[in-house]
Amino acid sequence: MTVDETKTRYTIPVGPIHPALKEPIRLDLSVDGEEIVDVDVVVGQVHRGIEWLGMNRNNPIQNIYLAERVCGICNICHPFAYVMAVEQAMGITPPERAEYIRVIIAEMERIHSHLLWAGVAAHEIGFDSVFYLVWRVREEIMDLIEYVTGNRITKAMFQIGGVRRDITEEQFPRIRQSLDYYKSIFEQLRAVFLDDRTIRMRTRNVGILSTEDALKLLAVGPTGRASGVLKDVRQDQPYGAYADLDIKAITPDMLTGPVVGDVYDRIIVRLLEVKQSIEIIELCLEEMPSGPLLVEQKAAKLLNMLTKAEGEGIGRAEAPRGEVVHYVRLEAGRETLSNWKIRAPTYVNLMAIPTILKGGQIADVPIAFASIDPCMSCTNRAIVVDSKTKNTSLLSYRELHELSVEKTKRLEAELDS
Amino acid sequence: MEILSPEAIVESFKGVLGDSLVDSRIYEREVAVKKNLFRIIWISVKREAFRRAVEHICELQEYPHLAIISSADLGDRVELIYHFTLYYGNHLQELSLGLRVSLAKNDLKIPTITDIIPGALFTERETQEMMGVEVVGIPNNRRLFLPEDFPQGVYPWRTDETGPQDMLRVLPGRQKKYDSG
Numbered sequence: 340m341t342v343d344e345t346k347t348r349y350t351i352p353v354g355p356i357h358p359a360l361k362e363p364i365r366l367d368l369s370v371d372g373e374e375i376v377d378v379d380v381v382v383g384q385v386h387r388g389i390e391w392l393g394m395n396r397n398n399p400i401q402n403i404y405l406a407e408r409v410c411g412i413c414n415i416c417h418p419f420a421y422v423m424a425v426e427q428a429m430g431i432t433p434p435e436r437a438e439y440i441r442v443i444i445a446e447m448e449r450i451h452s453h454l455l456w457a458g459v460a461a462h463e464i465g466f467d468s469v470f471y472l473v474w475r476v477r478e479e480i481m482d483l484i485e486y487v488t489g490n491r492i493t494k495a496m497f498q499i500g501g502v503r504r505d506i507t508e509e510q511f512p513r514i515r516q517s518l519d520y521y522k523s524i525f526e527q528l529r530a531v532f533l534d535d536r537t538i539r540m541r542t543r544n545v546g547i548l549s550t551e552d553a554l555k556l557l558a559v560g561p562t563g564r565a566s567g568v569l570k571d572v573r574q575d576q577p578y579g580a581y582a583d584l585d586i587k588a589i590t591p592d593m594l595t596g597p598v599v600g601d602v603y604d605r606i607i608v609r610l611l612e613v614k615q616s617i618e619i620i621e622l623c624l625e626e627m628p629s630g631p632l633l634v635e636q637k638a639a640k641l642l643n644m645l646t647k648a649e650g651e652g653i654g655r656a657e658a659p660r661g662e663v664v665h666y667v668r669l670e671a672g673r674e675t676l677s678n679w680k681i682r683a684p685t686y687v688n689l690m691a692i693p694t695i696l697k698g699g700q701i702a703d704v705p706i707a708f709a710s711i712d713p714c715m716s717c718t719n720r721a722i723v724v725d726s727k728t729k730n731t732s733l734l735s736y737r738e739l740h741e742l743s744v745e746k747t748k749r750l751e752a753e754l755d756s
Numbered sequence: 757m758e759i760l761s762p763e764a765i766v767e768s769f770k771g772v773l774g775d776s777l778v779d780s781r782i783y784e785r786e787v788a789v790k791k792n793l794f795r796i797i798w799i800s801v802k803r804e805a806f807r808r809a810v811e812h813i814c815e816l817q818e819y820p821h822l823a824i825i826s827s828a829d830l831g832d833r834v835e836l837i838y839h840f841t842l843y844y845g846n847h848l849q850e851l852s853l854g855l856r857v858s859l860a861k862n863d864l865k866i867p868t869i870t871d872i873i874p875g876a877l878f879t880e881r882e883t884q885e886m887m888g889v890e891v892v893g894i895p896n897n898r899r900l901f902l903p904e905d906f907p908q909g910v911y912p913w914r915t916d917e918t919g920p921q922d923m924l925r926v927l928p929g930r931q932k933k934y935d936s937g
Contacts, residue, residue, distance in 0.1 A: 383901035391912060391920075427785065438788045554819035557875030568845075570821070575850030576794060576841070582787040585847070628789055653796060653839065653852050655823075664823040664839060680826035682839075682879075687823075690875050 348376070353704065353739070364713065366692070366704075373700045378693040393679040399425055399645045399669070400499065400638055402676065406665070407493050409681060412455065415448040416658035417665070417681070418497040423578055424667035425499050427652025429645060431635075435628045437501035442580040443514075443623050444488065444496050445656070446616040450521070451480045452659035453609040453616075456712045457532065460606065463705040464541040465744030469531055476524060483517040486510070499641060500634030511624055518617050525614060532606050533594075540750045542602035546695040546707030549600055556690040560661020561608045562711045563688075564590050566600035572657040584622055589615060602710040609712075646674055660684040660712050685713050702746040705739060757817060759843055762797050762851060765816065769799055772812045776805030779856075792848055800856040803866065809855055810838070810869050817842050820853075822869075825879045827887040829915045834859045834887060836866060859889065861916075868893040886913045 353366040363384040369377040389409060393402045406421040407414045419441060426433060433441075454477035461469035481491050487506060488494035496502050506514075532538055548558065553566035563570050571588035573581040589611045591604035598604060635641040649671040656663045661684025668678035688711045695707055760768065762782045769777055778800040785794050801809045813820045823839040838855040857866065868891050870877050880891045881900040888911035899906070912920045926932050 383899075383903065386901040388912065427783075432785070435789050555874045557821055557873070559821075570844045572850075574847055575844040576852065577792065577848065578787060578794060580788050582792040582794075582848075583790045587847075588845070626789075653854070655841075655852070662823070666824070666826045666837070666839060668828065678826065678828045680824055682824035686878060687875060690878060 351701070364689075366696075366708070368696070368701070368704070370701060373702075375696050375699050375701065375704070378696045380689050380692050382689065390679045390681060394676050396675070398642060398674050399676055400642055402679070403497055403499070404493075404495065406681075407495065407497075409683065411492060412452050413448070413658045413660065413663065413683075414493050415445050415496070416656040416663045417683075419445055419579075420654035420656040420663045420665040421667070422497050422499050422654070423656070424652040424654030424665045425645070425669070427654070428650040428667050428669045429499075429648035430650060431500050431644075433501045433634060434631045436505075436630045437632050438579040439623045439627045440502045440504075440506050440632070441497070443506060443620050444484075444494065444502075445579075446619045446623075447480060447484050447487070449616045449659045450613050451477055451484065452712075453613050454480065456609060456659075456709075457528075457606070460602075460706060460709055461538070463709045463740075463743060464538070465740070465747045466537060469535075469538075472531070473528070476521075476528070479517050479520055483514060486513055498633060499645070501632045503632075505632055506627075514620070514624065518620060521613070521617055528613075529610060532610060533603075536754065537747060537751060538606075539603065540754070541703075541706060541747055542606060542710075544599065544601050544603075545703050546602045546699060546710050547600050548691050548695050550598065552694050553600065553691065556694065557687045558661075558691045559687055560658070560684050560712075561605055561612065562661065562691060564588055565598075565604040565608045567592070567598035570662075572655050572662050576655060578655060580623055581619075583626070584619060586615075586619070602706055605710045605712075645669065647671055651678075658684055661688060685711070689713070700746075701739070702742040705743045757843075759846065759849055760816065762795055765797060765842075765851070765853075766799070768816070769809065769812065773801060773805045773809060776802045776808075778802060796852040796854065798854045798856065800858070803857055803859065806855075806857050807867050807869065807872075810872055813840055813842070813853065813855070814872060820873070822873050822876050822879070825876075825883050827883055827889065827913060829887070829913060829919075830858075831916075832861050834861060834864055834889060836883065836887075836889065838869075864889045865892050866890070868895070870895055885911070887911055888914060888918060 349370045351368040351370055353368060365381040367379040367381065368375050389405055393405055397405055403418050403421060406417040409417045454473055458470045458473040461473060485491045487510060488496055488504065496504055548566045550567040553563050553568045558566060558568065559570060567590055569588045569590065573586045574588045589608050590598060591607040592598050593611065594607050648669045651668040654665040663684060664682040666680040667676055670677040696704060699707055766780045781798040783796040787794050821841045821844060823841060826837045826839065828835045836857045840853040840855060842851045842853055843849045859866065866889055868880060870880065877896060878900060880894055881896065883889050884891050885899045885902050909918060910920055911918050
């Protein structure tokens, strides 16, 4: 009898609820011992029919607030892409000052989202002191967002044809103060994430997505860029004030040499993007043009224009997780949108999950899955089914997390001995 | 890879597809202070030439990005738009390309493109379950977002009798908004 015949293959459904991340998903893992041989992704647990509501219940202005609630973390990029699509469809151009304010808010969102992710990633490998450190550091940007917009989460800054609130000269010193704070601790963050041997051990050569796979599976955002795909809407087809700034897509080779496409590379990309975001906000503050904020002040008049308008448009925005696409069609005489399609970045990045997880170990699932920064997630309960005896056992999120923490400890002990 | 202008791209489609190219339109708008251009190409093709058109997009760039398939119920027809982006990786050079196919309601079939672009699988599965368009040759025929116990033959994005109207809850004191007859 060969060794292979004695091996038992298990199927582990992971999910659909995961307390550490934001939204539910189920992963059906086929495992051979510790090794993952196949993965099936099951989505749809939180399909809320937002597009349907936007086409049947809400008018286009109400849809801005619906778009804002597509995702709690990306609550800028969705209304950003949505208003751009509607502006295109009705043929209006937002004032230049509004374009700059939009970009400043969008970059603040990127800083807070990437820091949030960095904390979650540290937690997933059981490095909770880093998790606490990063989330404390993140409070600074949350305070700044609250100072500028009045809210920490749903900021309601966007309106079709502009923005609803100004960023004034008096606010600039407070904004610069926060940016200076991040610049002062950047080196510390870099050292924690990139020089620490525990993080390196758990993330180097884990969850690899090759450049070719990333291209074929349409990976976007930091997931794609960490695999060497030079794709960033802010660089390629810039919108808003990005069109004035010379933005370069960030790939890990800028820091380390060859692209591996593993979890470590995804950390590098996000870390460098935080730095890039700080630079973009500073540039926008310097070059912000003066002028009005809105094309049309009165919402009732704007709604009237929207009802009469006919046309279609595409809004594309680079969210912290990748490209968000909104397609909108307006029909003359109709109060609601006649078509609305949203593409969130995780939609395409999930296609890469089987490739990322295959060949890895169960203990690597939390960090490898978290590394695409999924906007929906898993791992609350995992049922282990023994395919030979059909026995079922439960593997809770806590146990899976403990497996991951144990692996970190084991590797550290091996290194010390 | 040679980067073509939007006009040259439309011309190349005309050369490849001939009469099967129904319509083409180039949209441009100026953005922010420097007035750089945001460009979209809209192309309508007949269904017979649809796969050839996708192959031609792959000739323009080896790995074009397919963002999403959007679909609209237009009464007696269903319109699908494949939203591509071309020439990413080049500053200010990227274009959006909307590839439009119109299908008659009594023949809702479209060939799969997952053999050309593997990442198209999710959006093809979504189009299939939500709009009731059969994707011929799709490697994975299961539902994507809808639960397994969702009734067969109901398509949430349709506005005709196969839409979800009968499943909508009418709140107390409200009128039923739709009448499916």
